[in-house]
Structures are given as C-alpha cells and as structure tokens.
Amino acid sequence: MTTESQRSAAVLDGELLGRLDRRRPGLLVGALASGALALVFFSCWGYQIANGIGVTGLNRPVFWGFYIINFVFWIGISHAGTLISAILRVTNAEWRRPVTRSAEAITLFALAIGGLFPLIHLGRVAIFYYMIPYPNSRMLWPNFRSPLVWDIAAITTYIIGSALYLFLPLIPDAAVMRDRAAAGLKKRFYALLALGWRGTAQQWHSLEWGIRILAVAIIPVAVSVHTIVSWDFAMTRTPGWKSTIFGPYFVVGAIFSGIAVLMIALALLRRGLGLGRFLTDRVFNNLGLLFVTMSLVWGYFTFAEHLTVWYSGDLSEKLVHHVLLHGDFAAPFWTMVVVNLVIPVAVLSFPRGRRPLPTALVGCGVLVGMWLERFLIVVPSLSTPRLAYSIGDYMPSWVELGIMIGAVGVFACLYFTFTRWLPIVSVWEMREGWRHGARGEGEATSGAAPTSATAAAPVPGGGAA
C-alpha cells in the first residue's frame, strides 16, 4: 500500500464516512417527508384491517387490483440491486464499486415492501401463517402445487439472500465505523454489525470467498423469483396471462424497472450527498447503456407477446388485446410504450443523454411505464367479460391509493435511514479498487483517486487524515 493510496484511504474516510458525522438538512427533510408518507401507508393499512377488505375497490371478477400490481412492481424493483451488483461482481467490472451497496440496499427495501403487499391483499393479515409449512389441526400442510406457495419459497430465499449479500460486504465498513465512533450507543451499534472484525488475512480471504459464492448464487435466485411471480399469472387459463414467455418477460421488466430506480437513487445520492467523485459520469454512462439495452429487450418481448396473441386469432385473447390497444386501456398502453421504449431509446442513445439528470428523468418515466405495464397485465384480463354475467370494472379506493403512495414513503424512509447511518459507498471496496489501479491490475476504479494536494488537505468531518 503506497503512501499515496494510504492518503487516498484517508480522504475516502473523510468523504464517505465523515459525511455520516455531519447533519444534513436535506436528508432530514427527506426523511421527515418520507416518514409522513410511511404514516399514511400504515394508517391506511390499519384502517383496512379494522374495516375489512371491503374498503378496497376489489370485486368479482376483478379480484386482483392495486395490491397485486404493486406486489409485482416492487418485486421487480428489487431486481435493481442484487442482480445488477452480482452480475457486475461476477464479471469483475471495476466501475461497480461505488454502485453496489446502494443497489443492494434498494433490493432489500423494495423486497420488504413488495413482500408486504400479498399480506395486505389477504385482508385478514393474521391468517398469513397458513402459508408457513407446518401441518394444521387436520395434519394438512400447505399445498406446494400452488404457485402462490412457490412465491413464498422464492421470496423468502431472495430476501434472506439479499439481506446477507448486503450484510457480508458491510462488515469491514461497520468495523471502521465502530473504531471511528466515540464510546456510546453509536459505537455499540456498529460493534454489533462488525461482529468483531479485525481485518486479518483469514477474514479477508473467507469474506472474499463468501461474496464470490453469494454473487454467483443470487443471480439464479433473482431470476427465479420474478419468473415464479409471472407464473402466478401464466399458470392460469385467463386470457392475457396464459403465456409461455411471461417468465423471461417479467424478468426483463424487473431488471428494467430496477435499473430505473437505481439511476434515480444514484443521481440523488450524487447531488444530495456530493458523491460526484465516486458516482462519476462514467458510472452513469455505463448504467445508461445497460438501461437502453434493457429498454430495447423489453420492447422486443412486448412486441413478441402481443404479436403472437394477435396472430393466434383466439377470440377471448383478442378481446383483451383489443381493449388494450384500441379500447378503454389504450391510453395507458401507448403511454407505457412511449415512456418505456421511445423516450429511453431517444434519450439514452446519445452520450449527453447518459448523464445523471437525463438518466434520472428517464428512470422516473420508466417507473411510471413499468407500473402501467403491471396494471395492464392485471386489470384488463379480469375486467374483460368472458361470460355474459361476469362483467366487472375496477376503480381503486382511497385506501388502496394511500397504501400505494405510502409504500414509496416507507421505501424512501428506509433508504434515508440506511444512508444516514451506514456508508452508502463501500469504503473497503473503493480502497481495494484504488490499490488495483495503483498496482496496474486492470482498469482503475471509477472515481478519480484524490490528488496529492487533495489528499494532504484536512478531511472534512473529522476524517482520518
């Protein structure tokens, strides 16, 4: 480790860890606003628990509505982190280093929220334990033939895997935080997370093995999760749902919406926390290229899905198809196509469009588009009559709207809290990247290493320099 890189490490401490010591009014305002929204979420849910599922707009035959749409949407967003982070780790992309932790945190929090929606949809949330695999009083176990039980298995695996995949690389940074903190509650909190980490060769060696194995293992799990979510639909004979490509179509959509959230989060972190040195234009450029690629892949799958339905001439399928393309749902459908395909390709195809602000704005549009996609999968298929008496319409109630909007607040609140207390950019991985750069091993880590002049300057926030 050269003196220069040691100085770089000191500056890293100051920039990444020192900021945790400072109060940031913007972060506080954001946390309060998101906290208020989170309150809306829990109030609406509480109201529904007290008054029953009848307070929603769900009806026969539209028995799946906003809750299932949001379940699919949030599970999709969760693909931002773990999958992207794992792919970048496995391919050893050096520019991943400032991105991975914020992406992994998105995964964990989005999954936690997505996992709540089926419980909310149950109405009587207390009967959730019926899904836990143990026999009831008649010695009857949960029916593993049901795709809903597969969901439980897949999401449980994914949430545990994602939490551990976030936690494992966090241990060395927690140890640094522990040793920087003054004695007290804060130190004890970091000590709890650090588990007695000391940075020995054995610990690093085992940790690297663990991260490598988890990165490989988590990719098929992430793919399986959204595939299984798609099978909740595709295993039925409902027009618009019975599709052989729903698995990959959902996975592609999930990665696409996940990148959208990641782009927004990174742009906010860069601007709000002044992380421009780490979250460089290069990071946005590379993620922007991935983003536009996923937009094209999503467009291809959408086209393939609708072409085969249209060509088949199946009457019930064509009815749903018609209301989507030309009927009551045409406006959201074509909006979805514009914000998911036309705008991303038009903006992100050019280097100027792959800067923080344009990518974040495109990301916002894609989020709207991907939510509409889930809406257009769930509602038109159920509300289009196949039997003379089975006519239904769906209008969400204020409770459903409150829970949907409040969920964004819960997510933001969790993310703000994480950013406030833990380094959102992995300190040890940045150090490692700079060492690799100094040793001439591969490309240098994204984010310019501090110059000598910068390194010699006092580190803001009482850093280690």
Add this chain to the structure above:
Amino acid sequence: MTAAAERHLVEAVFDRVEDVRAVVEAALESGVAASQLEVRSPAPLEEDELPLPKPKSRVLLFALAGAVLGGLTAFGLAAGTALAYPLPTGGMSIVAGPPVGVVTYEGTALGLILMTVLRVLWEGGLLPGRAIRGGRGRPSDFDRHVADGRLLLRVHGLTESGAEEVRQLCGPHAVALD
C-alpha cells in the same frame, strides 16, 4: 521456556505493503514462525504481496454441503407433505415433479446461501464465542490504525529477547502497547 515467557507481543504500523514485506521477510529469517505473524489490513491484500502462507478456506465446500442439505430438506418438505395427506388430483401424480422441483430449487439456494455465510463467519472468528483463528489478543480490536487505512503487523508468542529483536526490525514503525 515457560508459557509466560512466550507471551510477548510486538505491533507495528505501516503505510506501505513493501515495508511490511521487508519486516516479515527479516522476521522469518530470524526464526519467527509464520504462524506467529499476523497482518491486518483495511482492504484485502493480494497473495503475492507478503511472504506468508495463503489462508485456507472451506467456504465453497460448506456452501455445496449447504446446497445439498437445503435441497434435500425442501424436497422432503414438498414431496413428503404431499404424501402425508394425499389430495385428490384427478388421476395426476401425488408428488408432482415441477412443483417439487421449484421448491427444491429454492431450498437448495437457501441452504447454499445460509451455509456460505455461516462458514465465512466461523472461519473469520465472527460468530459469538468463537476464537479468532491465527491470532490472539483483544477480540474486539480492529485497531484504529487499520480503520485509518494503515497496515498493522502483529507478532505474538515471542520471548523477551525475540520481541526486542522484532522491535528493532520494525524500527520506527513499532508501536507501544498498553
């Protein structure tokens, strides 16, 4: 030599790996065993950077064992529960391949993930009550120097004269112990 006489510990703090390497090489030449040397770093070091034996890890082995265990458990759960209370399936098989396969797949992944993390924590001495392999000393001590981005060399189990010799090898890098 009594155990008490071997309890001497020398610590030294370095900015550069090259300096650690020089001291480690000199210490090994003077008769200090590799097992007495421990280097703590703020980021992982490459294998060729220090003349010390490469740490061993059985994380992969345990991960595979966890995968097998998890897969078998999930298979038993999905297939066994179907057999324990057979539901009318209209002539279809009681233990259906695809659903059992899906649950087994997820169980395999879960077993692998859990066992990987447990083994990493075990090998690193990070589980409660587990002594840290390859080193002794203060169990909660990451050391502020390492947190600040420096490298810490610890040589333990030395005799008094051996400790003095190592201290001389470390020169100004040696730190006074509490």
